[in-house]
Amino acid sequence: MKILTSNFFKMFRILAFSLLFLMNGRIAFSQDHKDSKMKNHIMVNPEDIEWQKGPASLPPGAMFQVIEGDLSKKGLFTMRLKLPAGYSIQAHWHPVDEHITVISGSFKMGMGDKFDANALEHISEGGFVVMPAKSTHFATTEEGCIIQLHGQGPWQINYVNKADDPRLAK
Numbered sequence: 464m465k466i467l468t469s470n471f472f473k474m475f476r477i478l479a480f481s482l483l484f485l486m487n488g489r490i491a492f493s494q495d496h497k498d499s500k501m502k503n504h505i506m507v508n509p510e511d512i513e514w515q516k517g518p519a520s521l522p523p524g525a526m527f528q529v530i531e532g533d534l535s536k537k538g539l540f541t542m543r544l545k546l547p548a549g550y551s552i553q554a555h556w557h558p559v560d561e562h563i564t565v566i567s568g569s570f571k572m573g574m575g576d577k578f579d580a581n582a583l584e585h586i587s588e589g590g591f592v593v594m595p596a597k598s599t600h601f602a603t604t605e606e607g608c609i610i611q612l613h614g615q616g617p618w619q620i621n622y623v624n625k626a627d628d629p630r631l632a633k
Contacts, residue, residue, distance in 0.1 A: 505531055514545055520620045522629050524550055530611075534618040541613040546570075551603040553578050553627035559615045561594040568608025574600050576623045599623055 507530050514526040518534070521527075524547050532540030543566065554576050563570075565586050572592060573582035578601045586592055594600050612618075622628040 512543060519630055520628070521552060522550070531613075532616055534616055536616050538616055539613070540616045540618060541611065542618075543609060543611050545609050546604045546607060548605060548607040549603075550607070551578065552601060554599050554601045554623040555620050555627075556597050556599045556623070557594065557614075557621070558619055559596050562613045563592045563594070564611045564613075565590045566609040566611055568604060569606050570602065570604055570608045570610055572600055572602045574598065577601075578603075 512528045514528055516526060518525070518527055521544075526545040528543050530541040530543060532538055534540055534542065546568075563572075563586070565588050567588055569588070570586045570590070571583040572586060572594075573579055573584060575582055576599050580603075583603065625631060
């Protein structure tokens with residue numbers, strides 16, 4: 464009888480902890496869902512992208528489209544960048560982590576305070592990179608590419624050499 468009682472209490476505790484775990488998960492999911500500002504789902508196919516010039520913080524020639532969020536506001540954002548062949552972005556940094564996925568083409572990045580072709584690493588189509596906040600890096604493309612950036616806004620780019628900032632060009 465003692466063994467049966469002991470097993471019953473073990474099973475009861477396991478069941479109680481399982482229910483508590485499931486309820487906490489459901490409460491957390493409900494809270495996350497409730498806090499989401501998204502009212503409708505987002506589905507984007509490549510042919511849906513309406514490329515625009517800019518952003519102004521990048522050298523001329525880049526095209527972009529914000530897919531989710533607002534680059535100027537706090538919160539999640541996702542954008543695509545279309546970079547032409549021979550395009551380069553000089554050494555810069557961001558105040559938050561930058562997540563990059565290469566959608567098509569070839570993209571090269573390097574770490575450091577000055578553009579160095581010998582330090583470039585090739586990120587192939589489908590490749591993914593996370594650049595930690597405030598890490599200085601630079602990028603280029605030989606054949607052109609489309610990359611997707613996502614992270615926390617507001618999105619900011621700070622050039623190591625102020626003369627490289629296209630917003631300051633006369």
